[in-house]
Amino acid sequence: MLAWLAYVLASTEAMTGGDWETSSAMAADVWLVLTQSHFGRAQWVAGLGAALLCAGAWAWYDARRRLRAVMPIADDPRDRHHRREHLQERYARWVYAAGAVILALARASTGHAADASMPWLAIGIHTLHVAAAASWTGALLVAGCAIPGWRHWPVGARAAYGDRLSSVATLAMVVALVTGAFNAWRTLGENASLWFSAQNAPYLAWLVTKLVLVACAALLGAWNRWHFLPRLALDTGETPLDTSAFARVVAIEALVLVMVMSLAAKLGTTMPPGV
Structure with missing residues (x-):
């Protein structure tokens, strides 16, 4: 939520010049952006998504905390005595997922997809793209935090x-x-020659760099899946299993994906070819 507020403030400064002498002037500009621009309307949607993310995460954590605080009952293998906590945990996941989708939709609707000839199709596809990229990166970041303690x-x-x-x-x-x-095809259209013109060199350079990093992340993931993951299946507990290589590859892949996300943000503010 704080990150969203900081993003709105930074965007307002970029749009209005940020020449604020008082906090009331800053608040007036923020309100102007939020109420009088397409970007601002999308940020209301993003704020809802961020709130749902926070609510879902807290509800899930609260349910798990209460479940860990009590001992299981021997004659209740299905844990019916804690049905309320299990329902809360399930609903929390749905709330969190809804918040993630709404946040991805808000992000997609403020990018180049909003300028497409069929904006809702482009925004829908780009929402899937944002959600998938965030899921890929998020899964690796969470794994990077969890793996050090999994011994x-x-x-x-x-x-x-x-x-x-x-x-x-x-x-x-x-x-x-x-x-x-699909996004690349939509942006490129039928004017492939425009991609290589001098005025589009910055966009092309950022895009190629992003694609190279995506390829590196994919190769790292494949290496882990086909080389190190089978070794984890040999974990019988009888002998110590060295998983440091698996953890290192996960950490490097996560770092590469963070760089990819940064480049994606840069591409979102760079003029695409043909515009």
Whole structure:
């Protein structure tokens, strides 16, 4: 939520010049942007998404905290005594997912997709692209935080987590690549020669750099999936299993994807070819 507020403030400064002598002048400009521009209307939607994200995350954490605070009952293997907590946990995931989709939609509607000839189709595809890219990056960032402490996990848990991580990252990567290809085709259109003109050199340079980094991330993910992940399946608990290589590749892939997201933000503020 704080990040969203900072983003709105920074965008307002860029749009209005930011020559504020008092806080009331700043607030007036922020309100003007939020009420009199397409960007501002999209930020109301983004604010709703951010609020749902926070609410879902807190509700999930609260349910998990209460479940950990009590011992399971022996004659209740299905844990019916804590049905309320399990329902809260389930609903929290739906609220969080809804917030993520709304936030992705708000981000997509303020990019180049809004200028397309069929804006709702372009915005819908770009929403999928943003959501997939965020899921890919987020899954790797969470894994980077979880893996250092997984030596204390039960036998088989590391292999299960690694397999799920790989599946989620692969699906997100495929969706991001397909929707990204559509975005490139929509931007390029039938004027391929425009991409290589001098005026479009900055956009092309940023795009090529982004694609190179995406390829690097995909190769790192494939390396982990086909080389290191099978080793996790050998985890029987009888001998210590060295997972440092798997963790390093995950960390590097996450770093590369953060760079990709930064370049995507730069592309969103760079004039595309043919405009």
